[in-house]
Amino acid sequence: MNASQNDAVPMRFGEGKISGYLAAFLGMMGLGGVLCFHFPWLLTTPELTSRLSVETLRRLLLAVLVFAFVLGLTNFLIGRHRALGYAGMLAATAAVLLGGATVQPSGATAISVAPLGLDSLLLGLLFNALLFVPLERIFPLRREQLVLRAEWTTDLAYFALANLLVSVLLTITTATGPLVFGWAVSPVVQGWVRSQPMPVQFLEMLVVADLAQYALHRRLHEHPLLWRIHAVHHSAVTMDWLAGSRLHLLEVMLTRTTVFVPLYLLGFSREVLYTYIGFVSLHAVLIHANLGVSFGPLRYLVATPLYHHWHHSADPAVVNRNYAVHLPVIDYLFGTYHQPARFPDSYGLVGETVPPGLWAQHLYPLSGRRAPTAPDHVATDTPARRAGIDEGRRR
Ligand SMILES: [Zn+2]
Ligand SMILES: [Zn+2]
Structure with missing residues (x-):
């Protein structure tokens, strides 16, 4: 697969794809974040959770859920690629029903080796995406290259695997x-x-x-x-x-x-x-x-x-x-x-x-x-x- 195959259809504002993908991304992040609060012994990394305060994580969760709903609604109003927006709002609604930004941390403490570092995956992905996606748009080496280029799902799977097993x-x-x-x-x-x-x-x-x-x-x-x-x-x-x-x-x-x-x-x-x-x-x-x-x-x-x-x-x-x-x-x-x-x-x-x-x-x-x-x-x-x-x- 060559680079030119990657970049066939660029996303444009107003067609619903950008708001849809962002809503889906943030909705999933919000749901994953709430699950981390409920199952810290299974999904959180002791080396990471001990360094971040619950209040900071809750504020972050609130921002993620608010943006998921706003972008989901935007996608709904644009009226195209609605499946992505629905998926985002569905995930964000599930997150709210499970406690949302006021979720109480479970009393169960993380064991010394967490089976899955979902917290590491979510925070790493959010931080890197927020930092590098805009930077790559503002100072691109290859302007025509898409954010969702060929094989992005493969590389995202690698990112997820390494973080889950952190x-x-x-x-x-x-x-x-x-x-x-x-x-x-x-x-x-x-x-x-x-x-x-x-x-x-x-x-x-x-x-x-x-x-x-x-x-x-x-x-x-x-x-x-x-x-x-x-x-x-x-x-x-x-x-x-x-x-x-x-x-x-x-x-x-x-x-x-x-x-x-x-x-x-x-x-x-x-x-x-x-x-x-x-x-x-x-x-x-x-x-x-x-x-x-x-x-x-x-x-x-x-x-x-x-x-x-x-x-x-x-x-x-x-x-x-x-x-x-x-x-x-x-x-x-x-x-x-x-x-x-x-x-x-x-x-x-x-x-x-x-x-x-x-x-x-x-x-x-x-x-x-x-x-x-x-x-x-x-x-x-x-x-x-x-x-x-x-x-x-x-x-
Ligand atoms: Zn090498
Ligand atoms: Zn390399």
Whole structure:
């Protein structure tokens, strides 16, 4: 599927689709939010709920439900695509009947590992959609690209899966360090690391985490079996705020564990770790976004959409560049840096096809078909090629 197929029918104000989709989205969010209050032991993440006050969440719920009804009504008055508006108002009505914004938190407390992080999914989706959808409309890289482009449901499913399993994934990730590397902990080293000012710890964490990510990411590209797992991420042909969510669960676990182990051994303070997790969740979305912003000289210091979009380039001459997730200097030092002033023309795999859909893509590494590009995926890095690429036209 190519990018041009994605963008056949743009939505316009006044035809009922925008109000309909928004009403349905917010209605579902409201209903999910109320359910989180009723079943916290099943649907909420202890790491998240303990950091947010009930009053804040209730106010947010009220705003979501009010907008769901207003947009549902708008959709009804426009009179087209009413099914979406009805679905939104139905979900919002169910949320109100179940307590709405005055819902009382259930007395049941969340257990240490929540089975499903519905709160993480709802808050993450609301925050990212509210931030990035308008930004991608105001500063688009590809103006013609739709919000609901091809395969958006697949990437939304990936976003939902990773968030619903957030607590389980966190437990697996944080258990590996003490279990396997507990013997290597040095109280002296950890005490020294923790005694440093927070900003210094944060910068050190960024470097350590990105060195670990660089090493693993490069291995994911160079080892044939690991590549089949990582190829799922590279199968996205459209870059936007949702595209980065497309990650095989095995890769999510591998990456988080690989990053967490050195951070655990060095013993950074918990506050710095939480700040880093907040930064990563925002930065990972940003670098995939459909944003045509250059970020000026900042783009040499921190990875921006331009930098990571080149990692996803479908140009056979530019594969296997820009492995670093945060700091371009790491690629520069290891000879895999590539950042011309223009964005790539297209994204996706080179000479390989990954099946569509979350479940088929999760089975892809086991499918037994040999990945045709795994051994050849390492591009020969010649000055001529580099020059040819870097002389490309500016978008
Ligand atoms: Zn990659
Ligand atoms: Zn990516």
